Amino acid sequence: MTTTQTREAMNEQFDRRTLDWYIDKLVEIIVFISGISAIIFVVGIFVFVTMEGMGFLFDSFSFSEFFGSEYWEPSDEDAPEYGILALIAGTASVTGLAMLIAIPFSLGTAIYIAEFSTGKTREYLKVLVELLAAIPSVVWGFIGLTIMNPLIIEIFDVPVGLTVLNAGIILGLMAAPIMTSIAEDALKAVPDRYREAAEALGATRWQVIYKTVLPAAKNGLLGAILLGVGRGFGETMAVLMATGHAVNIPGSVFDSVRALTATIAAELGETAVGSEHYQVLFTIGIFLFLITFVINLTADLIVRGIKNQ
Amino acid sequence: MNKKQLTISSLLVLSMGMISAHVYARTVIQNKGSDTLVNVAQAWAEEYRNIDKNVAVAVSGGGSGTGIAALINGTVDIANASRAMKKKEIERAKKKGQNPIQHIVGYDALAVFLHKNSPINTLSFEQLKEIFGRGGKATKWSDLDVTVPGCKQDKIVVVSRQNNSGTYAYFKKAALGKKGKFRQGTLDMHGSKDVVDLVENTPCAIGYSGLAYANKHVKMACISKKTGDTCVNPSVATASDRSYPIARPLFMYTNGEPAGETKKYLDWILSDKGQCILLKKGYAPAKDVKCD
Numbered sequence: 001m002t003t004t005q006t007r008e009a010m011n012e013q014f015d016r017r018t019l020d021w022y023i024d025k026l027v028e029i030i031v032f033i034s035g036i037s038a039i040i041f042v043v044g045i046f047v048f049v050t051m052e053g054m055g056f057l058f059d060s061f062s063f064s065e066f067f068g069s070e071y072w073e074p075s076d077e078d079a080p081e082y083g084i085l086a087l088i089a090g091t092a093s094v095t096g097l098a099m100l101i102a103i104p105f106s107l108g109t110a111i112y113i114a115e116f117s118t119g120k121t122r123e124y125l126k127v128l129v130e131l132l133a134a135i136p137s138v139v140w141g142f143i144g145l146t147i148m149n150p151l152i153i154e155i156f157d158v159p160v161g162l163t164v165l166n167a168g169i170i171l172g173l174m175a176a177p178i179m180t181s182i183a184e185d186a187l188k189a190v191p192d193r194y195r196e197a198a199e200a201l202g203a204t205r206w207q208v209i210y211k212t213v214l215p216a217a218k219n220g221l222l223g224a225i226l227l228g229v230g231r232g233f234g235e236t237m238a239v240l241m242a243t244g245h246a247v248n249i250p251g252s253v254f255d256s257v258r259a260l261t262a263t264i265a266a267e268l269g270e271t272a273v274g275s276e277h278y279q280v281l282f283t284i285g286i287f288l289f290l291i292t293f294v295i296n297l298t299a300d301l302i303v304r305g306i307k308n309q
Numbered sequence: 310m311n312k313k314q315l316t317i318s319s320l321l322v323l324s325m326g327m328i329s330a331h332v333y334a335r336t337v338i339q340n341k342g343s344d345t346l347v348n349v350a351q352a353w354a355e356e357y358r359n360i361d362k363n364v365a366v367a368v369s370g371g372g373s374g375t376g377i378a379a380l381i382n383g384t385v386d387i388a389n390a391s392r393a394m395k396k397k398e399i400e401r402a403k404k405k406g407q408n409p410i411q412h413i414v415g416y417d418a419l420a421v422f423l424h425k426n427s428p429i430n431t432l433s434f435e436q437l438k439e440i441f442g443r444g445g446k447a448t449k450w451s452d453l454d455v456t457v458p459g460c461k462q463d464k465i466v467v468v469s470r471q472n473n474s475g476t477y478a479y480f481k482k483a484a485l486g487k488k489g490k491f492r493q494g495t496l497d498m499h500g501s502k503d504v505v506d507l508v509e510n511t512p513c514a515i516g517y518s519g520l521a522y523a524n525k526h527v528k529m530a531c532i533s534k535k536t537g538d539t540c541v542n543p544s545v546a547t548a549s550d551r552s553y554p555i556a557r558p559l560f561m562y563t564n565g566e567p568a569g570e571t572k573k574y575l576d577w578i579l580s581d582k583g584q585c586i587l588l589k590k591g592y593a594p595a596k597d598v599k600c601d
Binding site for chain 2: 070071073074075076077078079086157158159160162244245246247248249255256258266267270271272273275277
């Protein structure tokens with residue numbers, strides 16, 4: 001009897017909705033809204049892009065032409081052509097080359113920061129890498145246009161320097177900092193006892209990294225690479241400036257190409273809202289959205305995988 | 310608040326009221342469109358301020374397509390365009406209850422630019438088709454029987470514009486024919502000036518742009534309709550008398566027959582004074598004028 005009484009008294013005491021209780025609730029609601037706002041925005045953007053591109057998808061969309069034709073001539077009055085094969089080839093070639101450059105570069109930096117450097121060097125390096133990630137893409141594009149372009153013409157003796165090579169190098173340098181940070185996190189997540197065990201077995205420093213740390217951090221590193229690929233697909237301004245903007249399936253790294261994102265950026269401003277050209281640009285938007293969504297999701301699942309192990 | 314502050318703040322409020330009253334008393338003409346025309350349109354708007362203080366002309370660029378789209382949506386009084394409205398655009402405008410009326414305000418010669426070391430002086434329409442057109446046979450300068458100094462690879466680098474520019478549409482129709490299309494792999498520049506800059510720095514390149522963008526570091530080809538015919542050099546004079554074969558009219562579109570201040574403004578643009586401003590910017594006037 002007495003116990004229930006005290007409990008009731010206690011409940012009453014705790015139930016009292018003081019100012020603190022309201023503040024607590026309010027903060028909880030605000031945090032909840034900010035938390036789900038990301039989801040609302042992503043869904044909202046997807047719905048908007050799909051609605052704008054819908055007219056084309058239902059009217060004159062032909063799967064085989066859209067993905068199979070290399071001719072992109074959407075503004076022709078009589079016979080417009082909506083083939084994005086050359087644009088896909090452009091984006092893929094630039095991103096591919098960028099990854100060839102960025103993967104060894106960022107893995108090397110990450111290994112050095114995580115495994116070799118100590119103290120101040122490590123701190124400085126980390127700040128510098130983050131600084132590199134903060135350079136706006138238009139600045140990178142400008143470097144491609146004004147520095148890399150004459151350099152490529154001079155070194156390789158080609159007529160134009162705005163090529164797959166130019167954009168690939170620029171994009172590789174842009175993607176490397178983000179990949180470095182994530183790869184470094186993955187290496188750090190490998191428990192020290194792994195390293196100690198390997199060293200106890202007489203492994204050299206390189207053997208420790210190569211045989212123990214890298215395999216253990218495999219998933220995280222893969223995630224880092226995939227995020228870099230996602231970055232490459234989505235990058236717009238720098239590739240617009242450095243590729244030469246030519247609808248073309250590249251035969252070598254010295255050919256000019258055009259990226260999917262750059263096409264949207266260059267053409268959307270001058271098309272009449274609601275016209276077929278406008279809608280097809282949004283259809284490309286849907287396609288890009290799906291690709292980056294899948295890449296980022298895969299990367300996220302892989303990175304999550306290591307954390308749960 | 311002491312007396313001084315009160316006086317100052319009341320003065321401020323009063324003057325702000327006067328400024329806004331002044332602004333609202335003016336008629337504002339919204340003018341938007343073609344990037345080719347934007348410099349001239351701005352010069353006109355500035356000069357017109359001295360003619361009629363009660364009219365302000367707000368000019369913005371964005372391209373012919375943008376201006377026409379704005380006219381269709383009813384958000385501008387005058388749309389500038391370096392190409393004629395397409396059939397579809399006129400249909401869409403009519404559907405929205407607009408009635409676009411075309412006014413020719415000048416002419417622009419599209420010059421074919423070459424690197425200044427290029428040995429080529431004349432080009433015929435047939436050659437332009439081989440160079441720029443889809444399926445054209447000229448991909449190397451040697452296909453045209455010339456060697457361009459500084460262009461060791463011999464490859465013709467074709468420079469074009471992005472596909473919704475009026476310049477692109479006009480050049481395609483005029484030089485490649487009604488059904489003609491550009492070849493794959495042209496470098497599509499975003500502005501007329503970018504084309505000229507690239508040609509200036511690239512010995513292998515050939516491109517086209519408005520005559521107004523010419524400079525002394527690039528060469529302009531003399532154009533003939535047929536190989537062997539006498540060619541015509543691009544200039545304001547040859548664009549005016551329509552002897553230059555790739556000269557295009559520059560348009561202003563209004564919704565319905567212009568009336569009121571818009572009519573006065575358009576009449577002034579077509580007057581000697583307005584046309585001389587256009588001439589000074591490197592375009593050919595729509596009629597014979599004498600300028601000092």
